[in-house]
Amino acid sequence: MSIIQINNLKKSFGTNVVLQGIDLTIAKSEVVVVMGPSGSGKSTLLRCLNFLEEPTEGNIRIGDFQVDSGGKANRKRKKEIRELRKRTGFVFQSFNLFPHKTAIENVMEGPIIIHGTKIEEARILAKALLTKVGLGERCDYYPAQLSGGQQQRVAIARSLALNPMVMLYDEPTSALDPELVKEVLQVIKDLAREGMTMIIVTHEMSFAKDVADRVIFMDKGVIVEQGTSEEIFLNPKEERTRQFLSIVE
Ligand SMILES: Nc1ncnc2c1ncn2[C@@H]1O[C@H](COP(=O)(O)OP(=O)(O)OP(=O)(O)O)[C@@H](O)[C@H]1O
Numbered sequence: 493m494s495i496i497q498i499n500n501l502k503k504s505f506g507t508n509v510v511l512q513g514i515d516l517t518i519a520k521s522e523v524v525v526v527m528g529p530s531g532s533g534k535s536t537l538l539r540c541l542n543f544l545e546e547p548t549e550g551n552i553r554i555g556d557f558q559v560d561s562g563g564k565a566n567r568k569r570k571k572e573i574r575e576l577r578k579r580t581g582f583v584f585q586s587f588n589l590f591p592h593k594t595a596i597e598n599v600m601e602g603p604i605i606i607h608g609t610k611i612e613e614a615r616i617l618a619k620a621l622l623t624k625v626g627l628g629e630r631c632d633y634y635p636a637q638l639s640g641g642q643q644q645r646v647a648i649a650r651s652l653a654l655n656p657m658v659m660l661y662d663e664p665t666s667a668l669d670p671e672l673v674k675e676v677l678q679v680i681k682d683l684a685r686e687g688m689t690m691i692i693v694t695h696e697m698s699f700a701k702d703v704a705d706r707v708i709f710m711d712k713g714v715i716v717e718q719g720t721s722e723e724i725f726l727n728p729k730e731e732r733t734r735q736f737l738s739i740v741e
């Protein structure tokens with residue numbers, strides 16, 4: 493069974509229709525890269541997936557759990573949305589770490605607050621995850637003492653600490669100096685190899701070629717075309733895709 497199912501997802505901001513009815517099914521362990529021009533709705537798609545934005549229409553299923561758009565904002569619904577969010581890890585362009593907490597405290601926080609994990613257990617988990625992203629020696633550093641690439645890897649570890657079914661990345665390397673991009677992409681590649689299901693919005697073409705099982709090209713709130721990275725990068729069928737690729741390459 494697919495791990496993510498998006499049905500007829502629509503999102504408008506006032507009269508601005510940003511997502512025009514997206515249908516998307518993603519298999520377990522699939523790595524999907526989303527590309528497209530600025531304003532095409534990539535971030536909105538990711539944000540609607542865990543209801544950081546409330547979709548105008550449609551529904552989202554992650555794992556065995558479905559949330560429909562348009563529900564009343566009552567306590568039951570808040571709980572539904574929390575359940576959905578538990579299934580996703582979200583990594584933003586701007587790392588969003590707590591500045592007054594060390595790397596390890598940043599990673600421990602979620603399991604303690606959300607899962608009720610005991611402090612010592614959370615510390616062991618956090619240490620293992622920071623080691624996994626290459627920061628085992630930086631546990632006690634504060635975000636300001638870490639490079640952008642290191643901060644982003646802490647942010648990835650922090651998301652992983654909640655044991656999500658799927659990881660969502662919104663341009664995870666676009667705020668980084670070029671020499672720091674590689675270390676973050678490597679961590680994401682390692683996760684792909686381990687079978688983590690991921691949706692990644694990125695402009696990093698060679699990374700996309702490397703890691704993507706499927707590349708989706710979006711424009712103006714629709715999926716214009718999708719296929720393997722070879723199909724999309726070497727042999728795009730749609731004029732809009734060709735135009736976009738000629739600009740970013
Ligand atoms: N909170 C909001 N309120 C109003 N309009 C919004 C909001 N968020 C996004 N939009 C609009 O939705 C459209 C799509 O934005 P979105 O951020 O999803 O694009 P994007 O593909 O991620 O672009 P970029 O590559 O620049 O990040 C834009 O026209 C944007 O102005």
Ligand SMILES: [Mg+2]
Nearest residue numbers: 534535536662
């Ligand atoms: Mg965006």
